[in-house]
Amino acid sequence: MHVGICPVRISFAGGGTDLPEYYKNYGGCVLGTTINKFTYVIIHPRTDKTFQSFSPDFQKHTKPVTLNKIEIEDGTEISSAIIKYLNYKNGLDAILCSDVPAGSGLGASSSLAVNLINTLNCINNKKLNSTEIAETAFKIERNILNWPMGKQDEYLTATGGLQFFEFKQNKVISKKINISKKTKLELEKNLLLFFVGNTRKSSSILKKQIKKTQDKNQKTLNALHSVKHLAESLYDSLNNSDITKFGELLDAGWTAKKNFSNNVSNFKIDSIYDYALKNGVIGGKITGAGGGGHLILYCNVNKQKSLIEKLGKKGLTHIPFSFYNKKPKVINLANFIE
Numbered sequence: 001m002h003v004g005i006c007p008v009r010i011s012f013a014g015g016g017t018d019l020p021e022y023y024k025n026y027g028g029c030v031l032g033t034t035i036n037k038f039t040y041v042i043i044h045p046r047t048d049k050t051f052q053s054f055s056p057d058f059q060k061h062t063k064p065v066t067l068n069k070i071e072i073e074d075g076t077e078i079s080s081a082i083i084k085y086l087n088y089k090n091g092l093d094a095i096l097c098s099d100v101p102a103g104s105g106l107g108a109s110s111s112l113a114v115n116l117i118n119t120l121n122c123i124n125n126k127k128l129n130s131t132e133i134a135e136t137a138f139k140i141e142r143n144i145l146n147w148p149m150g151k152q153d154e155y156l157t158a159t160g161g162l163q164f165f166e167f168k169q170n171k172v173i174s175k176k177i178n179i180s181k182k183t184k185l186e187l188e189k190n191l192l193l194f195f196v197g198n199t200r201k202s203s204s205i206l207k208k209q210i211k212k213t214q215d216k217n218q219k220t221l222n223a224l225h226s227v228k229h230l231a232e233s234l235y236d237s238l239n240n241s242d243i244t245k246f247g248e249l250l251d252a253g254w255t256a257k258k259n260f261s262n263n264v265s266n267f268k269i270d271s272i273y274d275y276a277l278k279n280g281v282i283g284g285k286i287t288g289a290g291g292g293g294h295l296i297l298y299c300n301v302n303k304q305k306s307l308i309e310k311l312g313k314k315g316l317t318h319i320p321f322s323f324y325n326k327k328p329k330v331i332n333l334a335n336f337i338e
Contacts, residue, residue, distance in 0.1 A: 004041035004119030006328035007034035008099070008106040009156040010193070010287055010296055012246075013253045014231030016224050016260055018150030019206075020142075021213045023167035026224070029231045030152040031238075033162040035193075036324045037099040039111040041119045046091035053079040054095040057102055072145070078109065081144050082116050085136075088124075104195070105288025110153030113137040115328055118158075122330040130327060131172065134158040148206040161325040164235045175235070183241045188323050190243065192304060194295045194316040196269065196286070205263045212260075223259035230256065244282070247298030251283030269295075272314060279307050294319065 009032050017028030046052070050064035053076040060075025067089055072080045079094045096116065098108045114137045121128050128136070134154035141147045141154075155165050155172060162184065166173040179187075212220035230253040237245040254273070258265045265273075269286060272295065276284065280303030287294045295316070299307055308318045 001045070001333045002041075002043045002119055002123055003331045003333060004043070004115045004122075004328060005331070006039050006041075006111045006115035006118070006157055007160060007324045007326075008037050008039065008108050008111045009034045009153060010106065010294075011152055011156070012231075012250065012285075012296070013234045014227055015152060015288070016150070016209060016257070017228045017231070018152040018165075018167050019148075019210060019213065020150070021210050022224055023150075024169045026228070027169075028150075028167040029165060029228055029235075030156075030167070031164045031231050031234045032152060032156050034156055034160050034324045035106075035321045037106065037319075037321060039096070039098040039108055039115050041112065041115045042093075042095040043119055043123065044093040044095075046093060049089070049091040051083055051088075051091060052093045054093070055079075056095070056097045077145055078112050079116060081140050082113065082120070085140050085144060086117070086120055088120055100294075103293060105286060105293030107153035107157060107288065109147075110137060110141065110149070111157040113141055114154055114158045118328045119330050130155075130158040133328075134172075148203055148210050158328065160327040162238075162323060164231075177235065178239045180241065183238075183243060184323070187238075187243045187246065189301055190247070190298055192297045192299055192307070193319040193321050194297065194311055195319055196272070196292055196295055197315055197317070205260075208263065209260045219259055223256050226256040226259075227253055247282035249283065250285055250296075250298055251277075254283070254285035257285065272311070272316065275314065276307065276311065279303070279310055281307065 011030060011032040014030035017023055018030050022028055050066055051070055052064040053062045055075045058075035062076050070080050070084050079096055096112050100106050100108050114133055117133050117136050137154040138151050141149060151167060156163055162177055164175045164177055230249055234246055234249050276297055280299050282298045284295060284297035287296055
């Protein structure tokens with residue numbers, strides 16, 4: 001039995017510019033990090049050459065079938081699509097689950113895809129690098145599952161750590177962030193994560209954003225151009241160890257992102273964010289496509305206790321987290337059995 005472990009991510013800036021509909025024409029970039037919240041893939045081999053998938057998060061289960069009879073169904077679509085695409089013939093039971101709820105804006109779906117691809121290739125003794133894993137996951141999610149998404153989630157979770165990616169027409173470039181351990185720790189301590197209390201399906205938001213990008217809607221394009229430049233500015237602020245500027249740019253990025261479409265924010269989110277700004281927050285944003293999920297806020301340590309209490313009374317749940325700097329890993333449980 002093998003267990004795959006892969007982190008989820010927080011995107012700080014540039015989300016939306018990683019969509020092919022944008023970066024193929026204008027180039028995109030994203031700055032984000034993986035955190036110590038994870039997805040898990042448990043693979044148990046079968047001897048009858050059939051496949052069975054379990055998704056506790058969606059309370060879904062597929063009955064054992066042969067490879068050629070696997071159907072891609074809601075709730076177990078990630079495992080079904082990947083097993084079929086990789087043409088994995090040995091038979092298995094696959095359990096996929098996550099530390100965070102679906103639709104939380106933390107990239108759990110892509111983390112699961114990266115995790116399963118990495119785990120199955122490890123079992124088959126195939127050594128793929130992070131780029132190959134990310135591109136395989138993106139191809140399956142975008143072209144087979146037809147999810148309207150960009151590449152940032154796959155690249156962030158497959159690579160791990162605090163990363164800045166540039167998305168070009170035919171390649172993705174990772175640029176090193178020259179930040180000291182001390183500054184990075186200070187940044188981590190100044191960031192707070194809250195669960196807003198409602199999850200959302202990002203597909204409807206992203207479909208509208210993609211349509212507006214394809215139609216060259218000027219308001220949407222201007223907003224995307226703006227968040228791309230803000231991601232570059234965030235990258236520069238980290239290289240200059242200016243984390244206060246980082247917090248201010250988060251605020252500017254969130255203002256620009258709300259111009260992607262009308263569904264990125266809503267009255268509840270805007271009210272919470274405005275309240276947070278009045279209680280010590282310098283900047284922040286909803287993670288992921290928007291509409292709900294998690295809120296990441298930049299707030300100096302000396303004001304955090306009061307802020308956590310006040311937002312708690314507003315119905316938000318504080319989610320303690322730290323940066324996670326490692327790639328996905330696979331554990332062979334046979335190595336632990338004496």
